[in-house]
Amino acid sequence: MRLYNTLTRKYEELNINNDTVKIYLCGVTVYDDSHIGHARTIIIFDTLHRYLKSLGFNVQFIQNFTDIDDKIINRSKKLEISPMALAEKYIQKYFVDFSRLNILSEIIYPKATDNIQNMIKLISNLLENEYAYITLNGVYFHVKNFREYGKLSKKTYESLEAGARVEIDPTKQDPLDFALWKFHRDEPVWDSPWGKGRPGWHIECSAMALKFLGNTIDIHGGGNDLIFPHHENEIAQSEAVTKEQFAKIWMHSGMVNINSAKMSKSLGNIISVDNAIQKWGANTIRVLCLSTQYSKPLDYSYSNLSEALAKWRLVENCYYELKFPLNISDYQNESTTKNEFYEILAKIKKYLDDDLNTPMALSVFMKFVSELNDKAAKEKITNEFSRMVMPIFEEIMNIFGLKVIEPSIEEVTKITEMINQRNKLRSEKNFMEADNLRLRLKNELNVELIDYKNNRTVWKKTEK
Numbered sequence: 001m002r003l004y005n006t007l008t009r010k011y012e013e014l015n016i017n018n019d020t021v022k023i024y025l026c027g028v029t030v031y032d033d034s035h036i037g038h039a040r041t042i043i044i045f046d047t048l049h050r051y052l053k054s055l056g057f058n059v060q061f062i063q064n065f066t067d068i069d070d071k072i073i074n075r076s077k078k079l080e081i082s083p084m085a086l087a088e089k090y091i092q093k094y095f096v097d098f099s100r101l102n103i104l105s106e107i108i109y110p111k112a113t114d115n116i117q118n119m120i121k122l123i124s125n126l127l128e129n130e131y132a133y134i135t136l137n138g139v140y141f142h143v144k145n146f147r148e149y150g151k152l153s154k155k156t157y158e159s160l161e162a163g164a165r166v167e168i169d170p171t172k173q174d175p176l177d178f179a180l181w182k183f184h185r186d187e188p189v190w191d192s193p194w195g196k197g198r199p200g201w202h203i204e205c206s207a208m209a210l211k212f213l214g215n216t217i218d219i220h221g222g223g224n225d226l227i228f229p230h231h232e233n234e235i236a237q238s239e240a241v242t243k244e245q246f247a248k249i250w251m252h253s254g255m256v257n258i259n260s261a262k263m264s265k266s267l268g269n270i271i272s273v274d275n276a277i278q279k280w281g282a283n284t285i286r287v288l289c290l291s292t293q294y295s296k297p298l299d300y301s302y303s304n305l306s307e308a309l310a311k312w313r314l315v316e317n318c319y320y321e322l323k324f325p326l327n328i329s330d331y332q333n334e335s336t337t338k339n340e341f342y343e344i345l346a347k348i349k350k351y352l353d354d355d356l357n358t359p360m361a362l363s364v365f366m367k368f369v370s371e372l373n374d375k376a377a378k379e380k381i382t383n384e385f386s387r388m389v390m391p392i393f394e395e396i397m398n399i400f401g402l403k404v405i406e407p408s409i410e411e412v413t414k415i416t417e418m419i420n421q422r423n424k425l426r427s428e429k430n431f432m433e434a435d436n437l438r439l440r441l442k443n444e445l446n447v448e449l450i451d452y453k454n455n456r457t458v459w460k461k462t463e464k
Contacts, residue, residue, distance in 0.1 A: 001353045006250040007152050020058045022213040026222035029066040030090035031075045033272040041223050041253040044294040046103045050399050051352050061107045062212045068112050097273040101282050102403045110208045116190045118207040119199045123180045131240040135171035139181040146236040153228035202233035220247035254297045281463040283402050284309045290358040318369045319404045320460035321376035325386035341392045344368050407461045
């Protein structure tokens with residue numbers, strides 16, 4: 001597998017030691033609902049996680065929560081609750097939202113506030129090695145002392161000094177120096193050898209990545225808005241301590257636009273994950289995110305979402321056709337072999353090996369789905385055919401993180417009873433009442449019916 005490395009600006013092979021892939025993904029600052037931009041990045045890395053697992057790798061996946069930050073503190077003051085309570089509220093909301101998006105649960109989610117001592121230890125090491133200094137306002141990293149600063153963003157010191165957004169503090173030795181620890185009196189604060197205060201944003205991720213994954217990470221990821229200054233600063237402070245490469249591959253996802261406009265609070269066009277799922281469904285959101293190469297901008301628009309929904313409806317239909325095949329085992333007239341289906345899976349994996357090319361991989365899957373739906377329309381999906389295809393179909397679904405809504409046992413019983421009742425009404429030529437039952441199934445249970453000859457009816461439970 002090869003991935004585009006932001007650090008080298010090249011496609012590079014993912015070289016793994018001991019069959020374990022170590023991934024660190026910069027998570028969210030928990031002061032508000034997660035939005036579709038967060039969802040896009042997390043869905044991409046969830047797909048990478050799933051694919052690596054499907055190849056047999058053990059994946060150590062770390063995604064942090066920034067649960068102490070000026071935004072959290074300012075918001076908590078307005079709401080008159082504690083910063084910790086506000087952060088915890090949105091952490092729990094995060095888990096609800098991203099569970100609905102079918103994100104793998106095999107992730108470690110460290111919180112910044114649980115790792116303050118690791119940050120203090122890291123800052124102490126930087127001070128001892130003269131990569132940091134103390135001012136009246138806090139502890140700062142001395143950028144000039146790290147000679148490779150700018151290697152990720154490809155910015156020179158001069159260009160950074162002239163154009164970068166930097167914290168204004170007259171006590172700093174250099175405008176580019178960034179805060180490792182900020183002195184504060186108002187809660188929440190922590191004790192440190194230099195005085196009470198709070199950690200800087202950048203030191204949080206370095207401390208947690210080094211603690212959970214060691215000195216060198218295989219893949220470090222996030223949105224491309226984090227390249228500078230966040231990821232640049234992570235490299236500087238981490239490598240200044242360890243003297244080792246912090247991350248082998250830096251992988252960045254593109255931004256999400258809303259109807260071709262930049263998503264921003266000033267424009268009032270922020271789309272929360274909850275809102276997106278309620279309106280379009282979790283699988284449609286995943287299909288949308290996988291339909292554009294991860295490093296490119298993604299347009300969250302009605303037309304793109306409608307197209308993604310149409311694709312998902314085809315996948316849903318295909319799944320249920322395979323689940324309810326013709327109750328015969330005759331396969332002797334079919335020329336297709338299981339190897340041909342494995343070739344489709346191999347083609348999908350080939351595209352995913354090429355910088356996680358989900359658009360092309362998804363297009364191969366959709367062609368497969370279309371062919372299966374055509375076969376279903378001709379009533380050629382037999383028991384034997386379904387047994388042969390379903391495991392491959394489900395493996396592809398699992399890699400993409402797509403999940404058909406499964407009805408409960410009680411719902412299946414009710415659906416079966418209503419379909420049997422409808423079939424009886426149809427046999428009695430009471431088509432009006434039969435149509436009413438069809439509508440009830442759709443409105444009450446989100447179940448759609450497909451009628452075939454010989455009174456065979458296939459049902460599917462659709463995602464809202």
